Amino acid sequence: MLFLGASAAGQSTTNPIIQSQARFQPVLARQGMVVSAEALATQVGVEILRKGGNAVDAAVAVGFALAVTHPRAGNIGGGGFMMIHLRDEDRQVAIDYREMAPAAAERDMYLDENENVDQGKVRFSRAAAGVPGTVAGLLHALERYGTMKRRQVLAPAIKLARSGFKVSRDLSRSLGRARHVIEHGTARGVFYDRDDNPIKTGTLLKQPALARTLGRISKLGADGFYRGETAVQLALDMQQGEGLITQQDLGNYKVVERDPIVGSFRDHRVVSMPPPSSGGIHLVQMLNIIEGDDLAELGAGSAAVSHLLTEAMRRAYADRSVHLGDPDFTQVPMRRLTSKDYGKALRKTIGERATPSDKINPGEQIEAAAPGNTTHFSIIDADGNAVANTYTLNFSYGSGIYVPSLGFFLNNEMDDFVAKPGEPNGYGLIGDEANSVQPGKRPLSSMTPTLVLNRDGLPVLVTGSPGGSFIITTVLQVLLNVLEHGMNLAEAVSAPRIHHQWKPDMLFHERGVSPDTLKLLEGRGHTLRERRVWGFAGSAGYDGEWFYGFADSRRGGALAEGY
Ligand code: GLY
Numbered sequence: 403m404l405f406l407g408a409s410a411a412g413q414s415t416t417n418p419i420i421q422s423q424a425r426f427q428p429v430l431a432r433q434g435m436v437v438s439a440e441a442l443a444t445q446v447g448v449e450i451l452r453k454g455g456n457a458v459d460a461a462v463a464v465g466f467a468l469a470v471t472h473p474r475a476g477n478i479g480g481g482g483f484m485m486i487h488l489r490d491e492d493r494q495v496a497i498d499y500r501e502m503a504p505a506a507a508e509r510d511m512y513l514d515e516n517e518n519v520d521q522g523k524v525r526f527s528r529a530a531a532g533v534p535g536t537v538a539g540l541l542h543a544l545e546r547y548g549t550m551k552r553r554q555v556l557a558p559a560i561k562l563a564r565s566g567f568k569v570s571r572d573l574s575r576s577l578g579r580a581r582h583v584i585e586h587g588t589a590r591g592v593f594y595d596r597d598d599n600p601i602k603t604g605t606l607l608k609q610p611a612l613a614r615t616l617g618r619i620s621k622l623g624a625d626g627f628y629r630g631e632t633a634v635q636l637a638l639d640m641q642q643g644e645g646l647i648t649q650q651d652l653g654n655y656k657v658v659e660r661d662p663i664v665g666s667f668r669d670h671r672v673v674s675m676p677p678p679s680s681g682g683i684h685l686v687q688m689l690n691i692i693e694g695d696d697l698a699e700l701g702a703g704s705a706a707v708s709h710l711l712t713e714a715m716r717r718a719y720a721d722r723s724v725h726l727g728d729p730d731f732t733q734v735p736m737r738r739l740t741s742k743d744y745g746k747a748l749r750k751t752i753g754e755r756a757t758p759s760d761k762i763n764p765g766e767q768i769e770a771a772a773p774g775n776t777t778h779f780s781i782i783d784a785d786g787n788a789v790a791n792t793y794t795l796n797f798s799y800g801s802g803i804y805v806p807s808l809g810f811f812l813n814n815e816m817d818d819f820v821a822k823p824g825e826p827n828g829y830g831l832i833g834d835e836a837n838s839v840q841p842g843k844r845p846l847s848s849m850t851p852t853l854v855l856n857r858d859g860l861p862v863l864v865t866g867s868p869g870g871s872f873i874i875t876t877v878l879q880v881l882l883n884v885l886e887h888g889m890n891l892a893e894a895v896s897a898p899r900i901h902h903q904w905k906p907d908m909l910f911h912e913r914g915v916s917p918d919t920l921k922l923l924e925g926r927g928h929t930l931r932e933r934r935v936w937g938f939a940g941s942a943g944y945d946g947e948w949f950y951g952f953a954d955s956r957r958g959g960a961l962a963e964g965y
Pocket of ligand 1: 776794795796797815818846847848849870871
């Protein structure tokens with residue numbers, strides 16, 4: 403039985419016994435729910451819903467607000483993906499607003515004279531930036547699926563940028579952590595003082611340049627970003643380094659609506675993002691591998707379930723490294739990878755012991771780097787329309803290069819391409835030609851904004867997460883915790899996570915997995931590594947009566963709020 407949370411009276415809407423035992427409780431509401439990584443942005447979304455906006459109106463407002471209040475990942479200088487559920491039509495839309503490689507990009511552009519990857523260039527230079535897609539993507543969603551005027555949904559973000567907001571502890575600390583990657587000088591006077599000390603908690607942060615850029619978008623639409631003054635300034639900034647983005651690249655940027663990946667798990671539909679994200683395909687692939695097992699009987703967090711999940715993850719990420727890339731440039735075997743038959747065939751290759759990753763596909767042993775800083779938000783409106791949106795600058799504050807005249811950070815999404823076959827990117831992911839750099843191509847992503855629908859088309863779970871390569875496995879576990887293990891939304895999101903990505907051959911786990919379980923896993927041949935918590939699976943759900951929300955408490959400053 404699916405169980406999302408408790409009623410306002412403290413009773414479960416479906417199962418009071420489980421409810422009384424739950425240690426974590428979701429937020430409940432009657433009319434709609436917004437969950438984002440930053441409280442002011444969540445409140446912007448709730449206000450839009452209160453004023454009669456639908457989930458898409460709220461999502462667009464939250465997307466622009468996060469660009470102001472959560473600058474490490476909220477953005478107008480990056481890109482992402484939006485999944486929309488239109489309840490009336492029972493139709494799901496996948497909007498691809500991923501960055502595109504500039505026209506001057508070349509396959510080997512990040513190799514130095516010794517054919518080694520120049521890590522500085524691919525991660526922390528102007529050449530690391532793809533053509534930003536966020537503004538085009540959010541406005542596309544608003545025009546096609548929203549109900550409000552552009553000015554209405556941009557107004558809160560412009561106000562936050564122009565009048566300022568009090569810096570949270572979370573923002574101040576993240577700026578402190580990022581000090582070493584942020585290009586010296588560019589962000590001084592806004593986020594740092596003259597000595598590069600981050601703006602202090604409680605200080606009023608005003609971003610007048612960003613307010614002006616947002617004002618142009620409000621007035622002129624996409625042209626306010628991709629043409630005219632913003633485009634001129636951005637192209638000029640590129641010339642200060644080895645940046646490739648030209649005014650023409652900006653003018654040529656295209657949003658693409660793609661067919662979502664649709665899978666199922668037991669009697670629920672799972673609808674997620676297709677390539678150029680690898681998220682939807684591998685989420686469905688992993689669900690197909692494990693669907694024949696009774697995970698509930700084996701027990702959430704047990705060694706048996708953890709082993710099975712790990713082996714499913716290992717196989718999915720091995721496929722990712724070979725088959726996945728921008729579908730406009732490379733043939734991705736989507737049907738095969740997401741078929742139930744293939745899932746069953748892979749299940750047969752899983753035994754009681756760990757399969758060494760080298761037995762699945764030869765490759766180099768590499769480290770998985772620290773997860774980056776994407777951001778996800780989940781929204782459901784009173785009519786049951788839903789939005790799962792994940793967007794990013796790639797790393798925290800992207801390339802660390804801030805464009806002072808425009809007020810935003812540039813992404814370093816080009817690092818999600820394969821700079822050299824077999825060489826790990828910032829997330830330790832390796833790949834091949836399918837994800838090589840080509841002009842106009844979109845780098846492969848792991849972002850997995852996901853909708854889970856019941857037979858009546860209710861969005862019982864709307865979820866996603868940041869975390870680079872850790873995203874897909876995070877979403878998998880949140881889904882299973884709700885659909886298979888009967889956890890409420892808060893427990894499902896809070897439960898300790900594991901992760902495997904084929905290479906390195908390492909089973910990562912958060913603190914909180916029982917030592918006995920870890921011993922059993924080691925006994926089965928897994929190499930374990932504890933790492934600090936990852937992801938922010940801010941999730942929402944609707945059971946036809948109540949709206950549920952939970953802001954993953956792994957990150958400070960987040961908020962789930964309904965009305
Ligand atoms: N930049 C991380 C991802 O898209 O997967």
